[in-house]
Amino acid sequence: MANERSEMLEKSTTLYFGPWYRQSPFFKSTLAAGCSAYDIYNHMYLPAYYDDPDVEYWALVEGVTMWDVGVERTVEVSGRDADRLVDYITCRDLTRCAIGQGKYMPVTAPDGGIVNDPVLLHIGADRWWMQLADSDAGLYALGVAAGRFDVDVTLPDVHPMQVQGPLAGKTLEKLVGPDVYDIKYYWLAEFEIADIPVVISRTGWTAVPGFEINVLDRDHGSALWDAVAAAGEEFGIRPIAPCEARRIEAGIFNYGSDMTLDDTPFHVSGMERLVEPQHQDYLGKASLERIRETGVDRKLVGMILEGEQLAAELSEVWPVLVDGDQVGRVTDAVWSPGLEKNIGYVWVPIELSHPGSRLDIVTEGGEELTAVVAALPFVDPDKRVPAQSLKA
Numbered sequence: 001m002a003n004e005r006s007e008m009l010e011k012s013t014t015l016y017f018g019p020w021y022r023q024s025p026f027f028k029s030t031l032a033a034g035c036s037a038y039d040i041y042n043h044m045y046l047p048a049y050y051d052d053p054d055v056e057y058w059a060l061v062e063g064v065t066m067w068d069v070g071v072e073r074t075v076e077v078s079g080r081d082a083d084r085l086v087d088y089i090t091c092r093d094l095t096r097c098a099i100g101q102g103k104y105m106p107v108t109a110p111d112g113g114i115v116n117d118p119v120l121l122h123i124g125a126d127r128w129w130m131q132l133a134d135s136d137a138g139l140y141a142l143g144v145a146a147g148r149f150d151v152d153v154t155l156p157d158v159h160p161m162q163v164q165g166p167l168a169g170k171t172l173e174k175l176v177g178p179d180v181y182d183i184k185y186y187w188l189a190e191f192e193i194a195d196i197p198v199v200i201s202r203t204g205w206t207a208v209p210g211f212e213i214n215v216l217d218r219d220h221g222s223a224l225w226d227a228v229a230a231a232g233e234e235f236g237i238r239p240i241a242p243c244e245a246r247r248i249e250a251g252i253f254n255y256g257s258d259m260t261l262d263d264t265p266f267h268v269s270g271m272e273r274l275v276e277p278q279h280q281d282y283l284g285k286a287s288l289e290r291i292r293e294t295g296v297d298r299k300l301v302g303m304i305l306e307g308e309q310l311a312a313e314l315s316e317v318w319p320v321l322v323d324g325d326q327v328g329r330v331t332d333a334v335w336s337p338g339l340e341k342n343i344g345y346v347w348v349p350i351e352l353s354h355p356g357s358r359l360d361i362v363t364e365g366g367e368e369l370t371a372v373v374a375a376l377p378f379v380d381p382d383k384r385v386p387a388q389s390l391k392a
Helices: 027-032 053-062 082-088 137-145 168-176 178-182 218-235 244-249 285-294
Strands: 037-041 044-049 065-068 074-078 102-104 114-116 119-124 127-131 152-154 159-164 188-193 196-201 210-215 298-305 318-322 325-336 341-349 358-362 368-374
Touching: 027 065, 027 218, 044 065, 053 065, 053 244, 053 325, 065 218, 074 082, 074 137, 082 127, 082 137, 114 137, 119 196, 127 137, 137 152, 159 168, 159 218, 168 178, 168 188, 168 210, 168 218, 178 188, 188 218, 196 218, 210 218, 244 325, 244 341, 298 325, 318 341, 341 358, 341 368
Parallel strands: none
Antiparallel strands: 037 044, 065 159, 074 127, 074 152, 102 119, 119 127, 159 210, 188 196, 196 210, 298 341, 298 368, 318 325, 318 358, 325 341, 358 368
């Protein structure tokens, strides 16, 4: 394994490949590129390790990187009632989402809980793509639709890869021309790359400049990967795994670990704004409006962890203690090379959720640490970096 950390090896084991999990169209390309460890996400293989995380971090924030994110399983909702169904399963007001626009979309349960948090793309008239986090929100949409909405809920042959970093625009310009610079943040356009039809959206899991390229036929996955790699060669492009340090810096959450079905957007710092006032009903509206009035008793917040640099992420939650009693939990913590601090997310009672609150934490190895609650995101709260013009 390239530049593998012993601390990370101690928290991992061998994953055998088999037909019971799906391979993305880019999977074999990631193996050839040197990926040496995978996670399971949406019943698929997600590349988890190519090189030391610090090396990959700097490649992302200073250059250009490419990721296999075919695990962001695409669910299509189409048909006469597609607009109504998609708007009904989220607390966002999608009546204002134009064709060609995207949204970050909490999918809500009747009690206001978060079912999933996909990127939503309004791909055409009466046609939407939800590109999912790690849960079967497609089945949820199918169940909600049954007998009530005239729609088709399907899994189309659509598979995203990401090209992320400040040189992402220059890389894609070589493939599709200068029109790529006309894509606004959270919008999309159709192109061809090496005669392969693709949909490119200006989205990503990094809050740095970047794009997602959706191949519309899985048989073209390797060819698309190779074309992107060749275009980015002069800029030092490299494949990386999802960058935990950068996504935590940016206040981006991981469904299933940072938040679950038991949590509502009001419980998660920064997601409150997504519970948008609207006239139409949606699943969870009554519950969320009650919570808006009463407030919450706990909150997911940022933290700065004091002490030496963490060499590996936690492999299980860490308890937060007050007077020896557990009152919360750490969901993720990682060394940020850019901030030169250990940062992460922590669930705490509302009275401890304010920046500056000090927390006692016990690691999975029994080490006692101190953390300080911090405001989210840690960097660029207005998302000016990913939304900036990419033209030289």
